[in-house]
Amino acid sequence: MANPVQSIxxxxxxxxxxxxxxxxxxxxxxxxxxxxxxxxxxxxxMVLGSxxxxxxxxxxxxxxxxxxxxxVDLEIPSKDKSYLWFLEWMSKHKQRRSRHxxxxxNVITHDNGAITTKFSLVPGPGKHLIRYKGAFMLVSRERSxxxxxxxxxxxxxxxxxxxxxxxxKLFNELLDEAKSLAIKxxxxxxxxxxxxxxxxxxxxxxxxxxxxxxxxxDEGIAENIVKDVRDFMDSGEWYHKRGxxxxxxxxxxxxxxxxxxxFIQALAGELDYNICILNLSENNLTDDxxxxxxxxxxxxxxxxxEDVDAAFNKREQVADQGxxxxxxxxxxxxxxxxxxxxxxxxxxMTTNHPERLDPALLRPGRVDYKVLIDNATEHQVKRMFLRxxxxxxxLCEEFLAKFRKLNLQNVSTAQLQGLFVYNKRDPKAAIDxxxxxxxxxxxx
Numbered sequence: 001m002a003n004p005v006q007s008i009x010x011x012x013x014x015x016x017x018x019x020x021x022x023x024x025x026x027x028x029x030x031x032x033x034x035x036x037x038x039x040x041x042x043x044x045x046m047v048l049g050s051x052x053x054x055x056x057x058x059x060x061x062x063x064x065x066x067x068x069x070x071x072v073d074l075e076i077p078s079k080d081k082s083y084l085w086f087l088e089w090m091s092k093h094k095q096r097r098s099r100h101x102x103x104x105x106n107v108i109t110h111d112n113g114a115i116t117t118k119f120s121l122v123p124g125p126g127k128h129l130i131r132y133k134g135a136f137m138l139v140s141r142e143r144s145x146x147x148x149x150x151x152x153x154x155x156x157x158x159x160x161x162x163x164x165x166x167x168x169k170l171f172n173e174l175l176d177e178a179k180s181l182a183i184k185x186x187x188x189x190x191x192x193x194x195x196x197x198x199x200x201x202x203x204x205x206x207x208x209x210x211x212x213x214x215x216x217x218d219e220g221i222a223e224n225i226v227k228d229v230r231d232f233m234d235s236g237e238w239y240h241k242r243g244x245x246x247x248x249x250x251x252x253x254x255x256x257x258x259x260x261x262x263f264i265q266a267l268a269g270e271l272d273y274n275i276c277i278l279n280l281s282e283n284n285l286t287d288d289x290x291x292x293x294x295x296x297x298x299x300x301x302x303x304x305x306e307d308v309d310a311a312f313n314k315r316e317q318v319a320d321q322g323x324x325x326x327x328x329x330x331x332x333x334x335x336x337x338x339x340x341x342x343x344x345x346x347x348x349m350t351t352n353h354p355e356r357l358d359p360a361l362l363r364p365g366r367v368d369y370k371v372l373i374d375n376a377t378e379h380q381v382k383r384m385f386l387r388x389x390x391x392x393x394x395l396c397e398e399f400l401a402k403f404r405k406l407n408l409q410n411v412s413t414a415q416l417q418g419l420f421v422y423n424k425r426d427p428k429a430a431i432d433x434x435x436x437x438x439x440x441x442x443x444x
Contacts (some may be wrong), residue, residue, distance in 0.1 A: 072168045078157040082175055086159060088185075089178035090139065091122040093130055100126030100141075125157075132174055135167040190265065191274040193301065195285070195293050200276055209269030215262045216383045216413065221371060222263065225250070226270065228369055229346065233271075236344070247345040249336065249366050253354040254373035257414030260350045263373070264304055273346075274301040280311035280327055287331030294335045294345070303347045309356040329358065337365045376413050378403070384413065388420040389427040399431050411437045 076083050090096060102124035105117065128139040144156045189206035232248045239246040252260040268275050276297050297303055351357060361367065381403055385396045415437055423430040436442040
């Protein structure tokens with residue numbers, strides 16, 4: 001049987017070529033490949049396919065190497081605080097190209113009942129191109145279809161920024177600028193936080209700071225509370241030297257509409273603090289989550305527990321499940337002053353029924369300062385009248401005389417404010433309508 005492998009005649013190749021290297025290679029390839037029966041039977045295609053596969057793998061490896069050497073990525077997950085900062089910054093950045101947008105609708109209800117709607121177009125999932133300080137950056141916002149944020153039920157998202165390796169220092173500058181923009185938007189305003197799962201999130205838009213003088217309490221009450229809070233804020237070193245937990249609790253109690261919550265909001269504005277509102281009656285609030293939230297309050301924030309009596313006034317034990325309320329009473333006590341309780345914390349509690357509170361909640365360390373915010377006194381009536389109707393001293397005395405004559409002892413400041421707002425430009429009409437204060441449920 002003849003050997004199918006043909007011997008290679010190198011002398012023939014040399015004599016047939018024009019003497020050049022390329023000519024000899026061409027003839028050699030013809031002798032070795034084209035006239036070889038293995039290649040004719042498909043072996044050549046296999047070798048060529050393997051060569052192409054190796055070439056493709058080399059290109060992939062080479063492009064990956066070049067990518068690592070020339071480009072750099074920055075990933076911002078949706079759980080990171082800078083995620084919302086960056087999206088807000090990018091929505092206002094002029095040098096960008098976006099073909100995918102998402103809308104964020106903010107509805108603001110004003111004190112007079114008017115509603116303002118504001119639409120913000122932010123970069124949606126997809127690819128975006130921005131130019132920042134002369135550098136081009138590719139922004140990719142991706143939404144995972146499989147991973148969910150268990151606290152909100154929303155898909156987990158990431159934003160990835162890609163730019164040249166030489167421009168990597170711009171990432172820090174960009175994030176600092178986004179943070180500054182977010183802080184600037186909150187200047188002169190009070191941010192209200194509410195619990196959302198295990199974290200605090202802003203509730204609505206930041207609110208304009210309320211002037212402390214706009215909440216009129218009885219003589220000396222507001223001044224004494226402010227003085228005590230400021231003294232606490234300046235005494236951190238004193239507490240630490242003596243090994244005393246650096247926290248202070250306040251209880252404001254009194255009838256509804258007396259200005260307890262309004263004063264706390266005004267106090268936050270005076271101190272340049274924010275407010276974290278925690279609803280203890282929330283069904284899915286557990287002891288562990290309560291402790292976690294109190295220990296992770298945003299900086300410079302007041303913790304507000306409103307109507308604290310409502311959460312535990314009807315406690316009923318359930319086997320192996322604590323109480324019917326989502327959080328147990330002992331869980332609250334431990335969160336306020338237990339081993340794992342927060343440091344540098346200012347807590348305000350409000351209640352309309354202090355007699356319903358357990359004495360264990362009122363002991364020092366949990367409640368250090370208690371004050372009654374009662375119905376309006378003549379001192380408050382006078383100050384409120386002159387605040388709404390400036391320089392109307394004579395009409396103020398007429399209003400007070402009628403106030404005494406009707407023996408209005410259980411009038412809240414909220415009722416007074418409602419009367420004055422209804423007659424905002426007519427103090428005489430307010431005097432004529434003073435009888436309506438006898439009914440706390442009067443509707444103007």
